[in-house]
Amino acid sequence: MLPTSISSMKSLIFPPFSPLSLHFPKTKPFAFFSLPSKTPNVSYPKFLHVNPSMPSPRPPIFSIPIRQSHIETPQSSSLCGEVHVIVGPMFAGKTTTLLHRIQAESNNGRTVAVIKSNKDTRYGLDSIVTHDGMKLPCWALASLSSFRLKIGPDAYDQLDVIGIDEAQFFEDLYDFCCEAADHDGKTVIVAGLDGDYLRRSFGSVLNIIPLANSVTKLTARCELCGKRAFFTLRKTDETETELIGGAEVYMPVCRQHYVDGQVVIGAARSVLESKKLQCGTCT
Numbered sequence: 001m002l003p004t005s006i007s008s009m010k011s012l013i014f015p016p017f018s019p020l021s022l023h024f025p026k027t028k029p030f031a032f033f034s035l036p037s038k039t040p041n042v043s044y045p046k047f048l049h050v051n052p053s054m055p056s057p058r059p060p061i062f063s064i065p066i067r068q069s070h071i072e073t074p075q076s077s078s079l080c081g082e083v084h085v086i087v088g089p090m091f092a093g094k095t096t097t098l099l100h101r102i103q104a105e106s107n108n109g110r111t112v113a114v115i116k117s118n119k120d121t122r123y124g125l126d127s128i129v130t131h132d133g134m135k136l137p138c139w140a141l142a143s144l145s146s147f148r149l150k151i152g153p154d155a156y157d158q159l160d161v162i163g164i165d166e167a168q169f170f171e172d173l174y175d176f177c178c179e180a181a182d183h184d185g186k187t188v189i190v191a192g193l194d195g196d197y198l199r200r201s202f203g204s205v206l207n208i209i210p211l212a213n214s215v216t217k218l219t220a221r222c223e224l225c226g227k228r229a230f231f232t233l234r235k236t237d238e239t240e241t242e243l244i245g246g247a248e249v250y251m252p253v254c255r256q257h258y259v260d261g262q263v264v265i266g267a268a269r270s271v272l273e274s275k276k277l278q279c280g281t282c283t
């Protein structure tokens with residue numbers, strides 16, 4: 001499916017840009033915490049041209065005028081920093097939830113920026129795209145420590161809220177969250193996989209739980225039975241931990257189907273291995 005863009009890069013820099021054109025997913029993921037699904041009634045945002053030396057199109061840092069009504073974020077406070085963590089398997093709505101919260105913060109007049117890992121190049125490096133096509137411009141970075149320099153110290157100081165997607169790919173996640181929330185007073189909203197395809201802790205996501213004001217664990221729907229899905233099953237026989245992909249490689253599954261799936265994949269792998277051993281010419 002082609003992504004639905006909330007803005008082209010040109011309109012990112014030069015409004016009009018209308019958050020009303022945000023495409024919200026048709027299905028609502030299960031969530032222990034969920035935001036009201038009211039579509040925000042907002043006016044056009046003002047984009048800040050924070051680093052004039054940067055070649056156009058510049059990645060976004062933007063604010064929207066304060067509105068009467070707003071979507072609340074958990075424990076919102078403008079005086080001190082906060083860390084909010086959103087985890088769950090693939091297809092659970094982590095990116096969707098992150099983008100909603102960023103949108104809500106922006107609607108409340110706060111200056112926001114979103115970061116994703118530059119390892120995921122599936123939809124290009126200039127935007128975050130959900131599995132059902134909602135899209136928001138972002139900074140694609142190799143490390144979080146490079147963010148301040150990239151955006152420029154002045155722009156960094158103006159920022160109220162920093163969203164981080166695909167957090168499992170950032171090795172310096174803990175240090176960045178500490179610095180941004182404790183020292184710099186930022187609200188940091190982090191979305192990422194808590195576990196990999198083997199259900200092992202993925203990257204540093206679980207390490208930042210002790211830093212968090214709130215933790216939201218989302219669930220998807222099991223692709224095989226429709227029950228709540230807590231885990232991500234890898235459908236291929238690749239074994240590296242980091243393997244970029246979508247529905248062609250992964251599917252959300254319930255506990256029963258995760259266990260069944262591992263048995264099936266394990267059996268298929270041993271059949272393939274034994275075939276390779278029998279066939280002297282295979283490597």
Ligand SMILES: Nc1ncnc2c1ncn2[C@@H]1O[C@H](COP(=O)(O)OP(=O)(O)O)[C@@H](O)[C@H]1O
Pocket residue numbers: 025026027028029088089090091092093094095096097129130131132220221223247251252
């Ligand atoms: N198996 C699937 N394949 C493709 N899209 C799916 C699948 N299951 C759910 N979705 C869609 O993906 C949306 C969640 O996308 P996204 O927010 O990008 O999830 P996450 O960031 O947790 O991977 C769901 O609301 C649903 O519309």
Ligand SMILES: Cc1cn([C@H]2C[C@H](O)[C@@H](COP(=O)(O)O)O2)c(=O)[nH]c1=O
Pocket residue numbers: 089090091094095120166192193195196197198232241242243244245246250
């Ligand atoms: C389970 C698992 C996932 N990945 C990759 C696959 C995707 O590129 C991202 C997750 O994206 P999403 O926004 O959560 O859908 O992570 C991986 O590299 N290894 C894994 O075990």
Ligand SMILES: [Zn+2]
Pocket residue numbers: 222223224225226227253254255256257
């Ligand atoms: Zn199932």
